[in-house]
Each structure stands twice: as C-alpha cells, then as structure tokens.
Amino acid sequence: MEMIRSTWRTLTDKVLAEDGTATIEAILWIPVYGLLLTFIADVSMVFHNQAQVMRIIQDGNRQLSVGRFKTTVQVQDYITETLSGFADNALVSTSLSSTGVINTSVMVPASDLDSVGSWALVKDVNLVVSAQHLIEY
Secondary structure: OHHHHHHHHHHHHHHHOOOOHHHHHHHHHHHHHHHHHHHHHHHHHHHHHHHHHHHHHHHHHHHHHOOOOOOHHHHHHHHHHHHOOOOOOOEEEEEEOOOOEEEEEEEEEHHHHOOOOHHHHOOOOEEEEEEEEEOOO
C-alpha cells in the first residue's frame, strides 16, 4: 500500500510541478521535425522506386536484346504493365537505333512514386529514367 501512495505522490508532484519550460519548445519543434522526417521518408521512397523503374527498364531492354521480345512495342507493353503496380501515370517510349542500341525512356510523375504524400508539396515534378542496351542477337 505504501508503494501505491509513493507512486501516486510522485505522479501528482510531476503534474503539479511548474518547471515545464522545455515543453513549450517541444510543442513548437516536434511538428517541424515530424514534417521533416516525413519528407525525408518520401524522398527516399522516390529514389527507391526510381531504382525499381530502372530495373524494369533494363529487364525489358534485355529481353529485346536477347530476342525474347521481337518488337519495341512488346518492350513498351511489358514495362507499362510491370510499372502499373506503383506508377500508373508512366509514359514509356522505346526506340531501336540503326547501330543496334535499344533506347528506353520512362517519364513518371514524382507523386506516383512517393508513399506518404508530402512530395505533393513540390508540384509538377516528373522523373525521367532512361536506359540503353546493345542488341546481342
């Protein structure tokens, strides 16, 4: 019983204490730090998803390079279908040069690649991811 009284007394002493100057600064700064950390998380997700887009582009180029796909339209369809899980508004263009190089470029709005949505504060940012691959067949 004495332990309960002691704990209760400690709690009431802390509640009634008037030395809370750090509380004001915390109330002012914690939202700023929260927004900053959220923005950092979104930017890191954008970079992560940009790496995923690059991998998907390289996979499509590689499949055309080794002869599994026969046309650039098949590459574009593959990339668009694979990106549909996280980048619905991606624009894909693939071309084949006369020197035997496959050029693929994907333009994705950055807002498609973020996770929380704080990236939407920066309007109209489009990421362009490009890759080239030499035909091997």
